[in-house]
Amino acid sequence: MDIFFYLFAALTLICGLLVVANPFSRNPVTSAMFLVLTILSMAGLFVLLNAFFLAAVQVIVYAGAVIVLYLFVIMLLDLGADERRRLNKAMVGLSFLGVGLLAFVLVSSIGQSEAVGALSSPRLQGTTEKLGKALFSDYVLPFEVVSVVLLVAMVGIILLSKRDLK
Amino acid sequence: MIGLEDYLTVSAILFSIGVVGVVMRRNLFIILMSLELILNAANLAMVAFSRFSNNIDGQMMVFFIITVAAAEVAVGLALLVALYRRRQTAYTEDLTNMKL
Numbered sequence: 276m277d278i279f280f281y282l283f284a285a286l287t288l289i290c291g292l293l294v295v296a297n298p299f300s301r302n303p304v305t306s307a308m309f310l311v312l313t314i315l316s317m318a319g320l321f322v323l324l325n326a327f328f329l330a331a332v333q334v335i336v337y338a339g340a341v342i343v344l345y346l347f348v349i350m351l352l353d354l355g356a357d358e359r360r361r362l363n364k365a366m367v368g369l370s371f372l373g374v375g376l377l378a379f380v381l382v383s384s385i386g387q388s389e390a391v392g393a394l395s396s397p398r399l400q401g402t403t404e405k406l407g408k409a410l411f412s413d414y415v416l417p418f419e420v421v422s423v424v425l426l427v428a429m430v431g432i433i434l435l436s437k438r439d440l441k
Numbered sequence: 442m443i444g445l446e447d448y449l450t451v452s453a454i455l456f457s458i459g460v461v462g463v464v465m466r467r468n469l470f471i472i473l474m475s476l477e478l479i480l481n482a483a484n485l486a487m488v489a490f491s492r493f494s495n496n497i498d499g500q501m502m503v504f505f506i507i508t509v510a511a512a513e514v515a516v517g518l519a520l521l522v523a524l525y526r527r528r529q530t531a532y533t534e535d536l537t538n539m540k541l
Contacts, residue, residue: 276443277442277443280443280447284447284451287451287455288451288454288455288458291455291458291459291478292458294458294462294471294474294475294478295458295459295461295462295465295466295471295475295478296461296462296465303468303470303471306470306471306474307470307474310474310477310478313478313481314481317481317484317485320448320451320485320488321485321488323443324448324488324489324491324492325492326488326491326492326500326503328500329484329488329500329503329504329507332504332507333484333507336507336508336511337477337481337507340511341477341510341511341514344514344515344518345470345473345474345514345518348470348518348521348522349470351522352522352525352531354468354470354531362465367465370461370464370465371461373464374457374460374461374464375457377457377460378453378454378456378457381453381456381457382450382453382454385446385449385450385453386446388446398495399491399492399495399496399497401488401491401492401497401500405497406497406500406501406504409497409498409501410501410504413501414501417501417505421505421508421509424508424509424512425508425511425512428512428513428515428516429515431516431519432515432516432519435516435519435520435522435523436519436522436523438526
């Protein structure tokens with residue numbers, strides 16, 4: 276089983292890096308395609324964590340709906356390859372320093388946490404039945420609120436997409 | 442044996458990659474995709490915590506995060522389209538109206 280974790284983790288990180296900085300292509304469509312690969316390998320990690328329902332939702336909602344929306348808008352606006360523009364060298368160095376520091380703090384704090392070491396007996400199965408029962412018993416109110424959020428988002432999008440914002 | 446800290450490390454590195462994207466790239470589409478990476482890193486951490494603490498709440502939270510992220514992407518892209526229609530650009534360096 277361990278080999279699958281390393282495979283999916285490496286795929287997630289490499290494809291995630293290629294979304295942000297691809298040395299071969301500056302086209303946003305390439306980034307969107309690598310985002311699909313990141314999402315799919317992440318779904319593999321979810322399966323390894325026995326979160327089967329969330330793995331399916333991840334593939335359906337992210338890879339199936341969100342990325343298609345991205346591609347649709349990118350191609351609708353007909354954005355060509357990102358022309359290479361002059362970057363401020365000092366700013367690039369500073370931001371790499373800041374983010375590297377952030378990553379160092381995160382990873383080293385994970386290694387030192389006592390609570391992380393104490394939690395070492397995974398038994399939970401994230402099946403559809405369990406999540407469905409929780410969704411319609413303890414989480415009914417958030418479920419309804421989220422539907423209102425989606426409705427508000429839909430109304431907002433229609434308003435934003437009208438040609439004249441009057 | 443793969444433990445909680447391995448998943449959390451992957452999550453932390455993915456989060457940092459997303460932050461690099463938001464800070465460094467000028468294309469607004471790539472910035473939105475990097476935001477997705479950040480949200481996914483948080484999702485991975487929560488699913489891992491949920492699995493290792495035998496508690497379904499983390500996975501429920503991820504379910505809601507995915508829903509809200511979908512709404513966020515839709516609104517963000519609508520804003521981008523409205524912006525592009527008005528200014529004909531999708532680069533942050535061309536959008537300096539509010540700069541002093």
